[in-house]
Amino acid sequence: MNARVLSILIPMSRESVDREALVSARKLFTPSQTILTLLRVTPRNEPEAPSAEKLENWNELMRTLAKHPDPAHHPVYGHRLWSAFKRELTVKLEPDLQALRDSSFAVSLALRYGNPAEEIVRHAEAAGSDLIVMSTHARRGVGRVLEGSVAETVLRRAPVPVIMVRQIAKERRS
Amino acid sequence: MKKHRALIPLDGSSFSAQVLPAVCRLLDPSHYHLTLVRVAPPPADLSPQPTPPRPVSVDGWMSVAEEYDSSWARELAQHPVYASQIWESVRHELADELSDELKSLKDAGFDVSLAVHFGDPAEELIRAANSDAFDLVVMATHGRSGLQRALMGSVAEKLMRRASVPVMMLRPVDKAVAAT
Numbered sequence: 356m357n358a359r360v361l362s363i364l365i366p367m368s369r370e371s372v373d374r375e376a377l378v379s380a381r382k383l384f385t386p387s388q389t390i391l392t393l394l395r396v397t398p399r400n401e402p403e404a405p406s407a408e409k410l411e412n413w414n415e416l417m418r419t420l421a422k423h424p425d426p427a428h429h430p431v432y433g434h435r436l437w438s439a440f441k442r443e444l445t446v447k448l449e450p451d452l453q454a455l456r457d458s459s460f461a462v463s464l465a466l467r468y469g470n471p472a473e474e475i476v477r478h479a480e481a482a483g484s485d486l487i488v489m490s491t492h493a494r495r496g497v498g499r500v501l502e503g504s505v506a507e508t509v510l511r512r513a514p515v516p517v518i519m520v521r522q523i524a525k526e527r528r529s
Numbered sequence: 530m531k532k533h534r535a536l537i538p539l540d541g542s543s544f545s546a547q548v549l550p551a552v553c554r555l556l557d558p559s560h561y562h563l564t565l566v567r568v569a570p571p572p573a574d575l576s577p578q579p580t581p582p583r584p585v586s587v588d589g590w591m592s593v594a595e596e597y598d599s600s601w602a603r604e605l606a607q608h609p610v611y612a613s614q615i616w617e618s619v620r621h622e623l624a625d626e627l628s629d630e631l632k633s634l635k636d637a638g639f640d641v642s643l644a645v646h647f648g649d650p651a652e653e654l655i656r657a658a659n660s661d662a663f664d665l666v667v668m669a670t671h672g673r674s675g676l677q678r679a680l681m682g683s684v685a686e687k688l689m690r691r692a693s694v695p696v697m698m699l700r701p702v703d704k705a706v707a708a709t
Contacts, residue, residue: 382623383665388557422557424548486697488695491689495584502709511700513700516697516698516699517698518665518695518698519689519696519698520695521690521693
């Protein structure tokens with residue numbers, strides 16, 4: 356029974372909040388039977404790598420630049436900016452990764468671009484996760500509509516069970 | 530190592546019972562103690578405590594007699610033993626209904642215990658979840674949205690908003706099961 360390894364997805368987009376989910380997952384599951392995937396979703400579009408022919412055509416280059424004022428989409432510098440950005444995203448999670456590895460969990464890191472809730476669900480489907488662990492603010496009214504929507508959307512659409520970790524309660528208890 | 534304790538509310542429907550296969554799949558029997566809990570409305574017209582009599586004054590006299598609110602309350606005060614026995618028998622009946630689930634989980638290698646609470650399902654579950662006795666609550670949710678969700682106001686959602694422990698939510702996998 357339960358010889359198989361569980362693959363658990365933990366969205367880590369808002370560090371301080373999502374760390375609660377990490378703490379819970381660590382407490383509730385056995386390291387030797389668990390693979391944790393920390394998923395970072397960034398709400399920007401994934402940039403294309405600059406193609407050689409695009410760079411050769413100066414007019415094309417200028418047109419692209421005019422169309423995308425976002426420096427991340429600059430055909431030349433954009434790519435470099437993005438590598439730096441990716442690095443920055445993963446660097447923030449480095450201490451968590453290390454801590455998890457130290458307690459002998461198998462951990463991997465994933466990066467996705469787009470709408471957070473959708474990408475979390477999509478990743479769970481694509482990676483064949485068994486479980487999602489998410490933090491949620493227990494807010495009411497407007498705050499609930501704005502903030503809780505990611506967790507709620509994931510809960511409604513996820514193909515797998517979702518563990519909701521409420522943050523306020525944790526603060527009260529400690 | 531101390532075992533984690535998971536609270537699994539079951540309301541006797543196949544909808545709530547569909548969490549069990551997932552529990553077997555996701556939780557490790559050697560690390561989890563499961564508590565199956567059934568919350569039921571209190572047996573009608575019966576409180577576990579007899580109602581105390583209230584003094585009655587007649588035309589300026591001090592209390593001359595003690596009255597009960599109803600004949601049933603008087604009955605209860607005179608025979609408190611029977612009332613608690615009725616509660617106990619209802620409790621046992623409800624616990625018996627969980628015996629199939631209990632057995633299947635025990636066969637899967639879990640330590641399992643049963644609990645029956647009387648009261649409002651959401652309130653009782655939140656109280657149990659927040660009692661510091663549990664590390665995790667596992668339950669099924671319909672996963673409705675919008676107006677439907679607002680109208681249904683599911684127990685699962687209340688629990689999710691107010692429980693101080695992580696809540697594992699399972700959506701119905703099978704439409705046929707969800708419909709029952």
